[in-house]
Every structure is written in C-alpha cells, then in structure tokens.
Amino acid sequence: MSKPLFIWAGGKNKMLKHYKPWMPKTVDKYFEPFFGGGAMFIHVFNNYKPDEMVINDINIDIVRIYKTIKSDCNSFIKILDNLSQQYLPLDKENRKEFYYSLRHTHAYDYLKWDATEEAANLYFLMKTGFNGIFQVNINTNNRFGTPSGLLNQKDKVFDKDVVLWWNKALQNTTILSGDWKETTSLVKDIPDTFVFLDPPYRGSFTSYGQTFNDTDQTNLVEFAKKFEHTRVFLCNRDIEDNFYENILEDLLINKYPVTYTAGRRKKTEDGFEAKKATEVLIRNM
Numbered sequence: 001m002s003k004p005l006f007i008w009a010g011g012k013n014k015m016l017k018h019y020k021p022w023m024p025k026t027v028d029k030y031f032e033p034f035f036g037g038g039a040m041f042i043h044v045f046n047n048y049k050p051d052e053m054v055i056n057d058i059n060i061d062i063v064r065i066y067k068t069i070k071s072d073c074n075s076f077i078k079i080l081d082n083l084s085q086q087y088l089p090l091d092k093e094n095r096k097e098f099y100y101s102l103r104h105t106h107a108y109d110y111l112k113w114d115a116t117e118e119a120a121n122l123y124f125l126m127k128t129g130f131n132g133i134f135q136v137n138i139n140t141n142n143r144f145g146t147p148s149g150l151l152n153q154k155d156k157v158f159d160k161d162v163v164l165w166w167n168k169a170l171q172n173t174t175i176l177s178g179d180w181k182e183t184t185s186l187v188k189d190i191p192d193t194f195v196f197l198d199p200p201y202r203g204s205f206t207s208y209g210q211t212f213n214d215t216d217q218t219n220l221v222e223f224a225k226k227f228e229h230t231r232v233f234l235c236n237r238d239i240e241d242n243f244y245e246n247i248l249e250d251l252l253i254n255k256y257p258v259t260y261t262a263g264r265r266k267k268t269e270d271g272f273e274a275k276k277a278t279e280v281l282i283r284n285m
Contacts, residue, residue: 002046003162004038004042005162006134007133009133011036011037011039013039015279016040016043018256019233022233022254022281026048027044027048027194028052028192028193029193030044030050030054030194030196031053031184031186031187031193031195031196032055032195033197034180034200035057035063036062036198038055040198041053042169045169050194052174053173054173054186055173055175056175056177056180056182057177058178058180060177061122061144062134064115065119065123066166068116069119069163069167069170070170070171073167076116076120077163080120080123080157080158084124084156087124087128087153088156088157092151095151096148096151099128099148102125103125103129103140103145104140106140106144107140125146128151129147129149130146130147131149132149133146180199180220189227189229194230194231197220197223197224197234197235199235202214203239204237214243217236218247220234221234221247224283224284225249225251227284231283231285232283233281235281236282237279237280238280251283253280253282254280255281257278257279258276258277258278258279
C-alpha cells in the first residue's frame with residue numbers, strides 16, 4: 001500500500017491533483033531535497049519508475065526511519081510488533097503512561113538503542129502521538145516532544161503493508177541527510193529529470209535546523225532558473241506580499257486555495273476551525 005509513513009506538516013497529498021497538468025511525461029531521474037512525508041515521491045515512483053531517485057531531509061531522525069526501513073525492515077517491524085503487543089491491551093490511562101515513558105526514554109536514554117531500535121521507537125511514538133506529527137520540544141531534550149494522541153487504536157498501531165511498500169520503493173533510492181544544496185548540486189540539466197522543492201513555508205515557524213529565510217527562498221528560485229531541460233517544481237505558501245512575483249522573471253506561477261487541518265487550525269471562541277490559505281507552485285516549464 002503506497003501512502004506516506006506519517007503525517008507531515010505541509011505534506012502535498014492534497015496538492016497532487018493540482019500539479020497533474022504540469023507533470024512531466026517521463027521521469028528517469030528524480031530529486032527531492034526537502035523530503036518530509038514523501039507524497040510526491042510516491043506519485044513519481046508509482047507512475048514513472050525512475051532509474052535514479054535521490055531524497056534528502058535535514059531531519060536526521062526522519063531520515064533514520066527511512067534508512068532503517070530500507071536496510072533493516074524485518075527488525076524494524078519486529079520491534080514495532082513488540083511495542084504494539086505491550087500497548088494495545090492497555091486502557092487509555094495506561095496507554096498514556098506507556099507513551100510518555102517511551103517518549104522520555106527517546107529523549108534522555110536513547111543511547112542504549114542501536115539505530116534500528118531508535119528509528120522503530122520514534123515511529124511508534126509518531127503513530128500514537130497527537131495527530132501523528134513530529135515536533136521537538138525543549139522540555140524533551142530538543143528531541144521528539146509531541147504530546148500523546150487520542151490513544152484509541154483498536155487492533156493495530158501501524159500498517160505493516162505501508163512499511164513493506166516503502167522498503168521496496170527505497171531499495172534503489174539514495175537517501176541523504178544534509179543541506180538541500182548538497183542534493184541540488186547533483187542535478188544535471190538533462191531531459192526527463194525532475195526536481196521537486198518543498199521547503200519550509202514562508203511565514204512559518206518550521207525549523208530547518210537553522211533559520212530558513214527569504215534569502216534561502218530566493219536561492220531556490222535562482223536554482224530553478226538554471227535549467228532548460230530539467231523540470232523544477234518549487235512549492236510554498238502565498239503570504240500576499242508579491243515576494244515570488246518580484247523575482248520570478250521567466251518562471252511560471254500557479255496559486256491554489258487550500259484548507260489546512262492537522263497542525264494548522266485557527267483558534268476561535270467556539271474551539272478550532274480549519275485554516276484557509278493559498279498554496280503556490282512555481283515551475284520552469
């Protein structure tokens with residue numbers, strides 16, 4: 001089953017239908033320097049089967065999950081099964097205690113784990129945490145700090161078929177963890193090459209390991225201008241200041257109204273409501 005392993009703020013599942021008219025006819029080489037949940041990767045893998053795929057994310061914890069699923073999937077699943085067997089029989093209060101105990105170990109005592117154990121324990125936390133999202137917190141040693149979720153899982157915590165799909169998809173994929181420029185430096189201007197850039201949103205508080213500012217956003221636009229044959233998509237959010245319009249030159253821009261749900265709700269007197277915004281797609285062809 002092909003779907004993202006976890007919920008990711010700014011994930012592009014809902015945007016793929018809007019991108020469809022501009023997608024390439026064929027893709028032999030695919031590069032994604034800001035990977036996150038990998039919705040576009042799934043689409044490209046299923047529809048194009050490229051010869052070469054390179055993905056990158058600066059979040060080493062997320063990258064560790066992907067690398068572990070690629071290279072040690074059976075052990076990864078075994079650890080998750082063991083955690084699930086401990087967790088599922090518990091009532092809600094004891095599930096909550098189980099969750100926070102595991103989160104504390106992940107924050108302060110993780111050195112006792114090997115890489116596979118660390119990846120599996122984090123993935124379990126993400127599947128049982130609030131909205132399935134990844135957040136770091138100063139109170140959890142600047143490591144995973146998302147509070148517990150509804151804790152209402154009935155018969156399973158994770159979908160084994162999804163994990164196995166990712167194991168297959170990642171076998172011929174190069175997985176990097178560093179600055180986005182390290183990935184884009186590998187891109188050559190040749191036909192049937194596709195680069196998908198999905199950086200932190202402008203005007204958001206998303207951490208990129210360091211401040212990701214408008215200079216960085218401008219550098220991405222300049223990168224997209226370099227190519228005649230390689231197709232480049234750059235996604236972001238419109239904050240209505242004409243930032244992109246002022247620097248696009250020959251690039252093309254499309255805008256789409258969206259409604260954010262997980263992690264992007266607006267507080268009101270009656271509770272929370274979904275937040276409306278505009279997504280931007282910048283493309284060089």
